[in-house]
Amino acid sequence: MSTLWKEFSKGLWNELPPFRLVLGLCPTLAVTKTANNGLGMGLAVIFVLTLSNMLISMVRKIIPAKVRIACFIVIAASLVVAVELLMQAYAYPLYQQLGIFVPLIVVNCIILGRAEAFASRNPVLPSIADGLGMGVGYTASLTFLGALRELFGYGTVFGAPVMWGSFKPFSFMIEAPGAFVCLGVLLAGMNFFSAWQARRKGGPDAVPAVSDCGSCGMCDMARKRG
Amino acid sequence: MTEYFLLIISAIFVNNILLAQYLGNCPFLGCSRNIGTAAGMGAAVVFVVVMASGFTWAIQRYVLVPFSLDYLQTIVFILVIAALVQFVEMFLKKAAPPLYKSLGIFLPLITTNCAVLGIAIICQRKDYGIVKTLVFSFASALGFMLALLLMAAIRERFELSRLPQSMKGAPAGLVMAGLMSLAFFAFKGMIS
Numbered sequence: 001m002s003t004l005w006k007e008f009s010k011g012l013w014n015e016l017p018p019f020r021l022v023l024g025l026c027p028t029l030a031v032t033k034t035a036n037n038g039l040g041m042g043l044a045v046i047f048v049l050t051l052s053n054m055l056i057s058m059v060r061k062i063i064p065a066k067v068r069i070a071c072f073i074v075i076a077a078s079l080v081v082a083v084e085l086l087m088q089a090y091a092y093p094l095y096q097q098l099g100i101f102v103p104l105i106v107v108n109c110i111i112l113g114r115a116e117a118f119a120s121r122n123p124v125l126p127s128i129a130d131g132l133g134m135g136v137g138y139t140a141s142l143t144f145l146g147a148l149r150e151l152f153g154y155g156t157v158f159g160a161p162v163m164w165g166s167f168k169p170f171s172f173m174i175e176a177p178g179a180f181v182c183l184g185v186l187l188a189g190m191n192f193f194s195a196w197q198a199r200r201k202g203g204p205d206a207v208p209a210v211s212d213c214g215s216c217g218m219c220d221m222a223r224k225r226g
Numbered sequence: 227m228t229e230y231f232l233l234i235i236s237a238i239f240v241n242n243i244l245l246a247q248y249l250g251n252c253p254f255l256g257c258s259r260n261i262g263t264a265a266g267m268g269a270a271v272v273f274v275v276v277m278a279s280g281f282t283w284a285i286q287r288y289v290l291v292p293f294s295l296d297y298l299q300t301i302v303f304i305l306v307i308a309a310l311v312q313f314v315e316m317f318l319k320k321a322a323p324p325l326y327k328s329l330g331i332f333l334p335l336i337t338t339n340c341a342v343l344g345i346a347i348i349c350q351r352k353d354y355g356i357v358k359t360l361v362f363s364f365a366s367a368l369g370f371m372l373a374l375l376l377m378a379a380i381r382e383r384f385e386l387s388r389l390p391q392s393m394k395g396a397p398a399g400l401v402m403a404g405l406m407s408l409a410f411f412a413f414k415g416m417i418s
Binding site: 022023026029030048070072074077078080081084085100103105106107108109112175176177178179180181182183184185187188189191192195 | 245246247248249250251252255260279296297298299300301303304305308336337338339340343347348382390391392393394397398399400402403404405407408411
């Protein structure tokens, strides 16, 4: 039980996908104009990630190493098609808001990265815990970023007005440049916070907590194959 | 003619695939350490994007729609792209070893570059014909390459400057992308 909790909880803070591992940036930037969109995208990712981790972990001993990437992609793509159909049926406005980023969940590095780094090496239950934890962490990050941008860009959170009456919306935040700058500053804040924590504990200067690329594992896969 | 010209300008500058549509951020941050790598990655993307859009257009038109299988679009497209990348890799290895040496390592990464699948899907959703699809995908990929090269050029100089410790790496890259995106924002409204 405690190992399951460990696998689940690492996705919530220590390996928080978009902020620490810097994974899955495209949807993180694109769909976080509002908190609602961020939450919806996050839920779709939780669904795909948990189930793909489960399925991949189930078949991990059957798949030959050489074609494993293709197998992972097929599994992820089937789940994404399922999500697309479900969203079209039950959440059509959200589906339209998220646009091409729903089918693009297939190429979100989180799905393949977790499949390669975790699910293909671990039993089913820990893999589910890992997928669920990473998914919840991703959802929380997206919702947070979405709420922040919505707060300054529209003066609302989840559509409810929260700013004072004379507040002028700062439309930079909801456009593309705002997304990049906002995420960059948040990552820097993450680094700063970790360094401060490490210094307070009296340890040596921490390495930057935000990893710089490479954590999606794509480069490793490419090297192994080549 | 004007139509195609406008399509190209809009795909490269106004709706830049990276800076306005947020596609392909992973290689944008990962492969912009030096100009050589960025150029290699950019060239590989241009090559694969154009081929992938052409192929997926044909498959959508002649296989998926006639058999009313269009709900399988995502899964079929990603498989086509993966197979295509593998095929291009094998072909280059045999036919053009020098080119393979310079582009080879980037090819497997491109399967999961969301710009490739993204451009193929955008072409379908906008209902482009084959010529428009090819022109649009080529121009979008050029826009990607342009942004990547600019970023690499800035980043090479950035290595020497003194940054706060916590801004180093990805945060500085993202803020810089934001400023570039702001610059590209000036093209908005140029073409209505």
